[in-house]
Amino acid sequence: MIQTDILIIGAGPCGLFTVFEAGLLKLRCHLIDALPQAGGQCSEIYPKKPIYDIPAYPSILAGDLVDKLMEQAAPFQPGFTLGERAETIEKDAEDQFILTTNRGTKHRAPIIAIAGGLGCFEPRKPPVPGLSAFEDRGVEYIIKDPEFYREKRVVISGGGDSALDWAIFLAEGVASHVTLIHRRQEFRGHLDSVQKAMDLAQAGKIQLLTDSEVTEAHGDGALQTLVVKHKTEGERTLETDHWVPLFGLSPKLGPISDWNLNVTKNAVEVDTFDYSTNIPGIYAIGDINTYPGKLKLILCGFHEATLMVQSAFKRIYPDKNLVLKYTTVNGVNGF
Amino acid sequence: MDHIIEVNVIDRDGQLHKLEAPTDMGMNMMELCKSAELPVEGTCGGMAMCASCHMYVESSHDVPEKSDDEEDMLDEAFFVEDNSRLGCQIYLADALDGLTVRLAPVGQ
Numbered sequence: 001m002i003q004t005d006i007l008i009i010g011a012g013p014c015g016l017f018t019v020f021e022a023g024l025l026k027l028r029c030h031l032i033d034a035l036p037q038a039g040g041q042c043s044e045i046y047p048k049k050p051i052y053d054i055p056a057y058p059s060i061l062a063g064d065l066v067d068k069l070m071e072q073a074a075p076f077q078p079g080f081t082l083g084e085r086a087e088t089i090e091k092d093a094e095d096q097f098i099l100t101t102n103r104g105t106k107h108r109a110p111i112i113a114i115a116g117g118l119g120c121f122e123p124r125k126p127p128v129p130g131l132s133a134f135e136d137r138g139v140e141y142i143i144k145d146p147e148f149y150r151e152k153r154v155v156i157s158g159g160g161d162s163a164l165d166w167a168i169f170l171a172e173g174v175a176s177h178v179t180l181i182h183r184r185q186e187f188r189g190h191l192d193s194v195q196k197a198m199d200l201a202q203a204g205k206i207q208l209l210t211d212s213e214v215t216e217a218h219g220d221g222a223l224q225t226l227v228v229k230h231k232t233e234g235e236r237t238l239e240t241d242h243w244v245p246l247f248g249l250s251p252k253l254g255p256i257s258d259w260n261l262n263v264t265k266n267a268v269e270v271d272t273f274d275y276s277t278n279i280p281g282i283y284a285i286g287d288i289n290t291y292p293g294k295l296k297l298i299l300c301g302f303h304e305a306t307l308m309v310q311s312a313f314k315r316i317y318p319d320k321n322l323v324l325k326y327t328t329v330n331g332v333n334g335f
Numbered sequence: 336m337d338h339i340i341e342v343n344v345i346d347r348d349g350q351l352h353k354l355e356a357p358t359d360m361g362m363n364m365m366e367l368c369k370s371a372e373l374p375v376e377g378t379c380g381g382m383a384m385c386a387s388c389h390m391y392v393e394s395s396h397d398v399p400e401k402s403d404d405e406e407d408m409l410d411e412a413f414f415v416e417d418n419s420r421l422g423c424q425i426y427l428a429d430a431l432d433g434l435t436v437r438l439a440p441v442g443q
Contacts, residue, residue, distance in 0.1 A: 041379075045379060045382075045384050045385075046379075046382060046384065049382065118378055124411060124413075126413055127413050127414065127440070158410070158411070159407075159410040160407070160410060160411065182410070183410060183415060184406075184410065186406075188403070188406070188407040188410060247410075247411045247412075247413075248411040250378070250385065250387075251378060296380070
């Protein structure tokens with residue numbers, strides 16, 4: 001069991017800055033994120049894009065912002081549970097929250113700060129009727145272990161790097177048959193991956209179907225056939241053992257929506273006094289919250305985090321007085 | 336009127352919305368739909384990185400061509416047709432007066 005003062009769900013900019021502000025009040029933090037690295041959207045979606053509205057930085061790359069926030073938080077030794085999704089919460093006898101991830105890791109804290117941004121990133125699922133019935137029965141959205149596909153017939157859909165790279169990998173002596181299906185003629189992956197896939201297609205090791213998409217999935221219990229529709233040439237049926245649609249990730253609010261929080265339009269309602277939710281001890285800051293006048297800006301999230309930790313402190317130590325101390329006067333004293 | 340055009344947005348229920356749009360504020364179709372409280376997410380904020388503002392251009396207007404980024408993102412979207420665009424990449428301009436778009440279905 002991981003014990004901390006503030007359990008932060010979401011290791012994006014807002015969650016990371018919370019560690020610093022909490023640290024100034026001598027509160028410890030632990031962050032949980034479904035992504036395998038810290039930084040949230042800044043790292044996952046646009047690390048190389050400049051941000052122009054961080055005060056005092058006329059321009060900073062999103063990836064660099066995350067690096068600097070990590071550096072700023074470092075004196076306060078935050079803990080991380082990465083690559084795991086916050087799944088369930090319960091209260092124990094001492095009024096602390098027990099939070100369990102999808103992998104069963106347990107965390108305990110008197111305060112939870114949801115800094116979940118857009119939610120958790122989950123694979124985009126193509127709109128094929130009845131697809132969910134074949135999930136883990138021939139349809140996988142992520143390739144965890146390529147050995148799983150040894151001597152199997154595999155169909156991969158998608159036009160990006162992951163579709164190309166896996167098609168190439170599986171075609172070179174792993175799967176018995178690889179088909180790559182893409183909506184267009186052109187692929188947008190790295191040039192050498194595209195070339196390699198084309199070479200393998202020429203050599204008959206990848207069956208390449210462009211201008212095509214999967215429209216139906218069929219099977220008796222497990223996936224057996226896919227219907228593939230070509231833009232102009234009509235439909236064909238493919239027999240296969242597996243279909244791996246690789247269409248990137250999109251954010252979903254996820255399990256948080258089952259925690260009895262007041263939610264409007266995929267955002268958690270908060271009181272702007274201290275960004276508390278309807279559940280005492282749970283706060284929501286950054287892009288995931290909503291209130292009248294809400295702006296989804298990183299700089300607003302920083303402000304919310306700062307006020308939130310003051311309230312969290314008073315909740316943990318109701319009898320202690322809190323005096324705002326300026327870092328310029330006192331310096332930053334880490335743990 | 337100066338710098339104001341009218342565009343037509345057909346929502347997912349087939350209902351037509353006539354929206355007045357300013358052309359001097361650097362606004363795009365995703366932002367316009369959001370400001371009219373139409374069901375367009377615009378999750379990534381307009382960076383052509385999420386496809387949640389996918390729409391079809393149904394009038395014959397000369398909309399500026401797709402960038403590689405937009406084309407790449409449409410590869411990860413569903414229900415893509417030849418007239419598919421990301422609303423965030425269609426910037427409101429005087430030449431788009433009378434533009435008609437239809438919101439694309441949302442996936443799972």
